[in-house]
Amino acid sequence: xxxxxxxxxxxxxxxxxVTISCSGTRFNIGTYYVNWYQQLPGTAPKVLIYRNTKRPSxxxxxxxxxxxxxxxxxxxxxLRSEDEAYYYCAAWDDSLSDSYVFGxxxxxxxx
Amino acid sequence: EVQLVESGGLVVQPGGSLKxxxxxxxxxxxxxxxxxxxxxxxxxxxxxxxxxxxxAVTYYAVSVKGRFTIxxxxxxxxxxxxxxxxxxxxxxFYYCVKDTTSGYSGYEIGSFDYWGQGTLVTVSS
Numbered sequence: 001x002x003x004x005x006x007x008x009x010x011x012x013x014x015x016x017x018v019t020i021s022c023s024g025t026r027f028n029i030g031t032y033y034v035n036w037y038q039q040l041p042g043t044a045p046k047v048l049i050y051r052n053t054k055r056p057s058x059x060x061x062x063x064x065x066x067x068x069x070x071x072x073x074x075x076x077x078x079l080r081s082e083d084e085a086y087y088y089c090a091a092w093d094d095s096l097s098d099s100y101v102f103g104x105x106x107x108x109x110x111x
Numbered sequence: 112e113v114q115l116v117e118s119g120g121l122v123v124q125p126g127g128s129l130k131x132x133x134x135x136x137x138x139x140x141x142x143x144x145x146x147x148x149x150x151x152x153x154x155x156x157x158x159x160x161x162x163x164x165x166x167a168v169t170y171y172a173v174s175v176k177g178r179f180t181i182x183x184x185x186x187x188x189x190x191x192x193x194x195x196x197x198x199x200x201x202x203x204f205y206y207c208v209k210d211t212t213s214g215y216s217g218y219e220i221g222s223f224d225y226w227g228q229g230t231l232v233t234v235s236s
Contacts, residue, residue, distance in 0.1 A: 002155070035222040037156070044206060044226035045156065056224065088156050092217050099172050100146070100220065105155040 003028060004089055004103035011109040012079045020106045022072045022089035028101060030070040032092040036063075037102075039086040048087075049074060076108070084110045113137035113225045115207045120230030127197050127234070133190040133207030133227060141165070141185040144210035146223065147192050149203035149232075159205070160192065163215040170216065175201075197234045204229035 005023045012018040024030065036049035047056055049065035052072065062083075064075045072091075076083055089103035119131040131147075147159040160171045160181040169181050180193040190207055206229045212221035 002157075032217055033220075037223070039156075044228060045223070046226075047222045047224055050211070050222035056222075086155075090156075090158070092220055094217070097173055097176070098170055098216055100158040100161065100170075102148075102156040102158060 002104045003093055003095065003101050004091065006087075006089060006103040006106045008104070009107045009109065011111055012076075013111045014079055014081065016079050017075060017077045018079055018083075018108060019076075020074045020087055020089075020108070022074070022103050024070050024072070024091060024093075025095065026070055027095035028070075028091045028093040029067065029072055029089075031094075034065065034067055034072040035090045036065055036072075036074045037088045037090065039088065041085070045088065079110055081110050084108060113209065115209060115225055115227035117205060117207045117227045117230035120205065120232045122233040122235060123197055124236050125197060125199055125234055128193070128195040129197065129232060131192040131194070131205055131207075131230060131232070135188045135190065135207075135209070138209070138225075140183075140188040142213060144213055144215050144220070145183060145190045146208040146210060147181060147190075148206045148208050148223070148226075149201075150206070150229070151200075151203040154203075157203070161210070161215060161220075162190070164213045168215045194232070197232075199234050202232060202234045204231050 037045040039045040052067040207227040209225040
């Protein structure tokens with residue numbers, strides 16, 4: 001149902017780098033800013049990246065965002081056990097009716 | 112400290128109605144756009160609706176348009192979501208969410224920096 005597509009899962013060993021993709025269209029990622037959210041088990045989501053590449057204060061620089069055309073990516077370097085969570089991209093979408101949309105979500109597992 | 116506290120989640124029959132409330136504190140409520148986001152148990156996030164600072168502008172997800180109404184009372188620092196013609200697929204945790212800006216579409220919209228703990232709406236016969 002979501003217009004932003006993410007891989008359902010990603011994994012890596014501690015210390016490795018993991019990248020999560022978010023694929024959209026010119027009606028969302030291709031035009032508007034992308035934000036990324038982390039949801040730890042049993043908790044509300046937390047913003048990790050806003051406006052494609054910016055980190056809120058308190059978010060480690062191990063997390064980085066990028067955008068190119070109609071796709072965006074979240075990279076986690078120096079993977080740690082506490083990074084095991086769901087990650088969602090999000091953006092404004094004006095394809096059918098103006099709305100905000102989340103990606104399908106990616107579960108990151110630390111091996 | 113910013114706090115968002117939702118209430119009103121219940122078990123309701125299909126076709127029924129329900130009104131959710133969110134009490135906000137710790138920030139200047141009428142400076143910001145507010146949102147409702149929901150999450151069905153074990154599923155992903157789904158944006159539901161937004162309302163701008165003075166209530167003049169609202170947007171809805173296609174899945175709820177015409178059935179849900181978002182509103183706010185800045186004098187009470189409160190956000191609301193009136194839900195009608197509820198369907199089984201509306202079953203979810205509903206989160207009250209603060210935007211980082213007063214923007215309400217496109218480039219103006221910000222990110223979601225504070226979330227409530229969620230209130231569970233169950234639609235079942």
